[in-house]
């Protein structure tokens with residue numbers, strides 16, 4: 410079994426990598442980081458690669474290292490930068506911040522799908538999943554705000570749904586999925602945790618265990634859905 414975990418240097422990605430490496434000791438696992446260093450993993454089956462997932466030539470070069478892939482789990486994403494956070498009001502909208510959200514939250518999944526399509530084609534129990542966010546659900550939006558992040562995750566969800574329709578014909582053994590991790594105590598959520606009840610703020614290892622339980626249940630017949638950490642389907 411061959412597994413690729415992108416964004417594996419992040420809070421959720423690193424815990425998911427540790428769990429998957431323990432669960433699949435015989436798998437060949439590739440993990441990517443970007444600006445942070447690789448995280449030590451107690452497994453010699455993990456190979457680290459540094460990749461900027463917003464650069465198509467780097468994604469292409471990564472894919473060229475594979476002749477086959479079963480699981481691709483993309484954990485990369487962003488919510489804020491050192492200078493800007495999600496908008497509380499439309500008056501705070503900024504075109505550059507909006508584009509940055511789309512570059513990091515939406516585009517990598519499309520680039521990964523494009524360049525890994527050939528090597529996932531023969532997988533019989535394949536999974537192509539990206540961590541999205543419940544706030545990207547249009548029908549679940551009751552609070553407003555966070556224009557750029559919400560829009561980038563809604564676009565990500567549309568990209569995954571569209572891919573699932575194409576791959577139903579071409580990649581019959583692969584399940585395409587969007588995943589919602591729940592609010593998790595990482596650098597990404599840290600500035601926004603104040604109003605989150607303690608029992609609704611998961612540790613990264615808790616989230617990784619929940620997400621892996623969902624991933625383990627996925628089959629190609631259930632392709633094209635948006636799954637929450639507890640295994641419930643979220644409406645698009």
Ligand SMILES: NC(=O)c1ccc[n+]([C@@H]2O[C@H](COP(=O)([O-])OP(=O)(O)OC[C@H]3O[C@@H](n4cnc5c(N)ncnc54)[C@H](OP(=O)(O)O)[C@@H]3O)[C@@H](O)[C@H]2O)c1
Pocket residue numbers: 415416417418419420421422442443444445446460461462463484485486487488513540541542543589590591592593594595596597598
């Ligand atoms: N934490 C939450 O409460 C929460 C809730 C809902 C959804 N999510 C989603 O879950 C995912 C993971 O979030 P997290 O909390 O684990 O965030 P995090 O700790 O900030 O990790 C973000 C990851 O994205 C990678 N990344 C960022 N820009 C990249 C780029 N250009 N190329 C390649 N990799 C890049 C980072 O790599 P480096 O660190 O190496 O730069 C890091 O591995 C995100 O998509 C986020 O939107 C999180």
